[in-house]
Amino acid sequence: MGGFIPSGEATPAEEAELPNLDFYPAIVPAEFRSAMDVDTTVSTERLRLALQLSLMEVNRSLNDWAMAQIADGIATLAETTYVEYGSGETAVNHQEKLYQAAVFHLGKSRIIEHLRNFDSTGAGHNKADELSQPIDDFKREARRSVRAIMGQTGTVVELI
Template identity: 35%
Template sequence: MNVFMPDPVVPEAQSPDRPIDTGAWFPAIDPTLFRAEHRVSDSVTSERVRQALIAAAIGVFRDLADWSRARRADGAASLAQVATDLPEIDGESALILLYRRAVSTAAKAELIERYRDMDITGAGQRGAELLDPTIGELRRDSTFAIRDIKNVGRCAVELI
């Protein structure tokens, strides 16, 4: 008696390096490009990079929620279709470039917080406390990119 036992169909695992779909309105985020642009070492797993990028995208979504809702109400079907005085740069909408910058700098700041030694080279063994200004600068860059998208000033001054 012969018995046929088919191999179970195992779904192919999705690569953690695949682009992160951030919905129809905002552009996808490419973890591979993020790694290259921000010099994220291989000691940081792809899953951690993905997690940091997703968390950063959520934060940027929240910061841009009212602004993007107003742009959609004006008829823009995506961030790329939002009318702006900014020129296209390197063939892409400046707003998309700013969005990617906001997400990537926030994600890099989070990774540095989690992996305090990931930016430290063998030749330049610095203390972890020296990375704190870098984290602040990355968060500032993310905030500046968001404010540039909204076309509002970069700083708020309060009179005492």
């Protein structure tokens, strides 16, 4: 009896962080893999592309707000708030964590959208339909994080 065991070529420890604009923090692919439960069956190239497109989209969403912060003399996202959780090397900056969440959730939605294309059987179509809800959930979480960075509240509306 034979079997196929997929194995990716990605080595998370060796994946270089993604550079970003000076105002925003860099994105670390290994942290994304760990936080969003993305294994090495997703190649390094595919993961980097999803994260790069996602950080560009988040940056574009925050552009006007970020330009206003820079005009006020604030050089980085981390400086826009004084809320830090923990201290020393384990300290977590609220704004940077929200930014990371926005990029990570959009990145995960892009990866799931791509995975939907692999199986064109009836079962594959059913699985693709099941993945639509998580994709929407990830995109919604990204929007919430972006709004939270800007200090805007959100409203949950249920359609009847």
